[in-house]
Amino acid sequence: MSQLNLPVLDLSLWYAKGESRQRFLQQLAVAARDVGFFYLTGHGLTLEQQQHILQLAKQFFALSDAEKQAVQMVQSAHFRGYTRLGGELTQGQADQREQFDIMNEQKALTITPTMPAWQRLIGPNQWPTALPELQPALLQWQQQLSDLTVTLLTAFAQVLQQPDNAFADTVKDGPYSHMKLIRYPGTATAQNQGVGAHKDPGYLTLVLQDQQSGLEVLTDNGWVGAAPLPGAFVVNIGELLELASNGYLKATMHRVVSPPAGIERLSCAFFMAAQLDATVPLLALPAELAAQAKGPASDPTNPLFYQVGENVLKGRLRSHTDVAKKHYSSLIAVD
Template sequence: MKVNLPVLDLTLWYAGGESRRRFLAELGAAARDVGFFYLTGHGIAQSQQQAVLQLASDFFALPQADKNTVQMVNSPHFRGYTRLGGELTLGKADQREQFDIMAEQSTAQVQSGEPAWWKLYGPNQWPAALPQMQNTLLHWQDQLTDLTVTLLRAFALVLQQPEDAFDSTIKDGPYRHMKLIRYPGRATEQAKQGVGAHKDPGYLTLVLQDGQSGLEVQTEQGWVSATPLPGAFVVNIGELLELASNGYLRATYHRVSSPPAGIERLSCAFFMAAQLDATVPLLPLPAELAKQAKGPASDPLNPLFYQVGQNVLKGRLRSHPDVAAAHYNALQHVV
């Protein structure tokens, strides 16, 4: 199978010594040159991956009325089901339906004058028709959290920082966001936007794909397909690592093209960021890295904030205008 992205084997990290140094060199090159890579050797069985994708298939196959009982517009915490065309990227409707969860939490009591991003804390919604969904997905989310924490520590070493350089920003647990996604076959040949081109707002993203291609990555050679590699996760860095490294590492634009008519695509995306009350540190890079750091990308239509909650809420409000209108009406002008 021909792949267009680097393939990294995490068993090299766990082996230590020269093997770990090789992994760090490959990680640095992949992150700096492409911003995306496949990850193998992570220890999560392919059978478990397939079980999660099957659960996604089971959920999206539910009657629409069952899915509507957990629709996201009911949740000020941006958790639950989003119908086909219900999420926007760059103001255009994405042709996918999805189910979002985050860490299972109590609703935060937001006091007058406190930042609105505190409202992101709260419980998930779970469909009564699939009672096994809660335990399965929360366990899966815990596994992926551990995996991304390991990668974040490896990135600290790539940036020639102490391995625990980011630990203070996740000491109470990183911000976690996961979504099951279904992309139906395109209705017309022109309706190709499964998800429009964008960068991810957190530290790291892990994507589990079924066998259908669709994820595409912007490179210097143009858009390339992240062809599904059985057993591997696709990993990309987000805007918080770009900020922390002053642009030495850059978040990469990516998109999803809808599959052909009559074919659907399933995936599970996991996003890991610093805890919402953290401020991303600007790391003191050594001179040989600092001279290659050009500062974070400047886009007046997508300002980046070092305060994590502010950055995360900005993205949520833009993507889900119905939730913004229902629960954040006073903030719509800021996005």
């Protein structure tokens, strides 16, 4: 595979306004329409900050099994915490990665029989006592990435020729944020599914990679690699943006191939969606854009919902069957 198969966009052009901003929007429109993936530079987050997050990831995964299991996700009805190697499924197959998930830090709601099931997602994160510096660093990083994605969401509104506040009601109380530290161990076997082929369910995803390749994107020319570009995030469009634009914007299949034996890959993925109680708008596109909208490419076995909480919970239940069985058995029985 050749290197840098994806467009590289410089967000400093957006901040510069004027003609520079228009040039950025033109580039964003092409990347979002044709590929659904791009590198983002000029975002204002330093290489030192990025390296610090990856170093914390390395420290977390170096903790003992007992220390990691003390914050295992199965203990959390809110899908927060540590997932062992092979503990998450994509397309029904086990992913060969271990990970640590956090979301918005919130107080759990009192469960009542009439509340929507997705409200059980709201709650606190789990944090390892053996690595106390992790909590403040990750919560600050998550907020910085959340702010960055809100800026990008405004840019996408302009690409779609909508008012700047087209998505504002869906993130007015803060977007739904989901971040994970991920470790992919090397393998010498034929089972090299670091993460199986999938689309992301939210508005936008930002991926911070270390120096090891593995992320691949499905294009019209087949699978291409998203090789690490120092200082850049890999950004991809999620299904909610595809849904809101009636398929004008493209949510793209992607996967991660495990590194070879003796090598590990570390990354930090940040997923931004509308707040859980929001309903994704179906935007009224101008005629020239509407004519190019293909409709959202929903998988018949995994339908999309405009209600965000339902979408998020559906994905969590499919991916983490141990948490689903322990905390959502009544839903599984109904489904």
